[in-house]
Ligand SMILES: NC(=O)C1=CN([C@@H]2O[C@H](COP(=O)(O)OP(=O)(O)OC[C@H]3O[C@@H](n4cnc5c(N)ncnc54)[C@H](OP(=O)(O)O)[C@@H]3O)[C@@H](O)[C@H]2O)[C@@H](O)CC1
């Protein structure tokens with residue numbers, strides 16, 4: 350699913366009006382009705398509801414919502430925040446219609462006009478929508494502050510008032526802090542960015558049937574991967590396949606005290622469908638690996654505690670494997686850096702690079718040029734900052750991310766809520782699955798194993814990253830559903846992986 354910017358959303362609105370065709374006021378009615386259908390499922394009829402409307406089309410939505418909720422006998426009061434000299438046409442139209450059915454419309458011009466809000470009340474926030482273009486000031490600011498202070502449940506129409514849909518707010522900006530955001534048709538970029546968490550709450554999309562062909566043709570670098578889109582990537586297995594069909598992966602992982610990372614990656618790789626797996630670990634990890642993961646072959650390194658790449662055991666060169674994964678539990682010993690220096694130029698097929706291997710790349714950026722094209726890097730934000738530089742806001746971070754993936758011809762999975770997969774051609778695919786329970790040691794190692802398995806099975810790097818991140822998050826969601834997010838372990842996530 351595409352993520353469009355504010356100008357494109359406005360043009361999409363126009364295209365829908367022209368091509369469906371539909372009168373703008375009826376499109377607003379459709380939006381209001383879809384909101385009210387969601388709202389009525391969520392809140393009982395007795396819920397006292399106060400609707401705050403601005404003077405633009407977001408406010409127009411609010412007025413239409415008020416009328417539709419009154420029809421359903423919700424106790425509704427409407428407050429119009431007079432923030433501009435002029436109302437939009439569709440606001441005025443809905444204002445006239447609402448006045449025919451209620452006399453409970455009040456106008457907020459000064460602070461005394463703001464009503465008291467109680468904890469059993471619901472606030473519908475329709476002050477500013479995607480048209481917000483500058484910081485809230487004056488009576489808009491004061492009203493937003495009063496709503497944020499109140500114990501009421503707050504539901505934002507389209508987007509929290511004051512939050513810009515596609516550009517950064519300033520740190521001091523006053524923005525509604527909703528419990529829910531109901532956004533029309535497509536997600537806005539702002540809803541997916543970590544710094545905006547408190548200005549979004551739980552969010553849902555409402556399908557208001559905007560013009561599909563316009564959306565299909567609109568250029569954008571940003572996508573939000575829907576479950577059905579991720580599942581479409583999953584390949585069926587041929588009945589006549591054998592373990593050779595699904596590749597042979599080599600995992601280079603572990604150091605003294607960090608063998609767990611190698612074990613978790615190896616187990617996840619097997620659970621994600623690799624045909625064969627060989628793990629190269631320091632000598633101290635040999636027994637651990639063989640006992641914990643009997644399905645994997647183990648190549649002990651000649652070094653006791655860290656990886657050097659040297660082994661006394663016969664076996665193919667790393668380049669002969671279908672794919673290689675490097676990083677979990679690796680440490681940053683000089684011998685390990687030397688291994689990377691020798692190894693990377695010998696590899697041609699995409700590999701997976703994680704954890705300390707990323708930190709070694711960050712400290713030796715010349716090595717970035719040695720990565721095979723389309724390799725997958727899986728940094729968390731701190732690791733990504735080490736690879737690039739600090740950023741002032743989430744939008745700048747996205748620019749750095751796209752730039753880095755394009756320049757180095759790699760796929761970057763920036764881990765976090767809505768993990769972002771950046772591709773060598775400049776796209777960013779945000780992932781929908783996952784929950785805060787995944788913020789625990791070892792889940793990154795699990796992801797590395799999954800990505801290796803998908804590369805080994807022949808998925809291209811972008812498919813592997815999008816599908817792997819989706820499946821990893823979904824496994825975390827399954828665990829959270831069964832036992833809550835707190836106390837989730839990386840091993841739980843491996844056990845909850847499903848591929849159907
Ligand atoms: N697109 C779609 O598909 C559909 C869209 N729909 C709805 O339309 C909404 C967008 O409506 P909108 O464009 O009229 O803008 P909206 O957010 O109501 O702002 C109103 C005006 O406020 C002003 N303003 C800006 N910042 C300000 C501030 N800080 N303090 C005070 N004023 C400020 C600014 O005017 P300016 O002064 O910048 O010219 C702006 O024009 C969208 O969110 C959705 O709810 C649905 O009905 C149907 C389908």
Ligand SMILES: [K+]
Nearest residue numbers: 474477508510
């Ligand atoms: K709003």
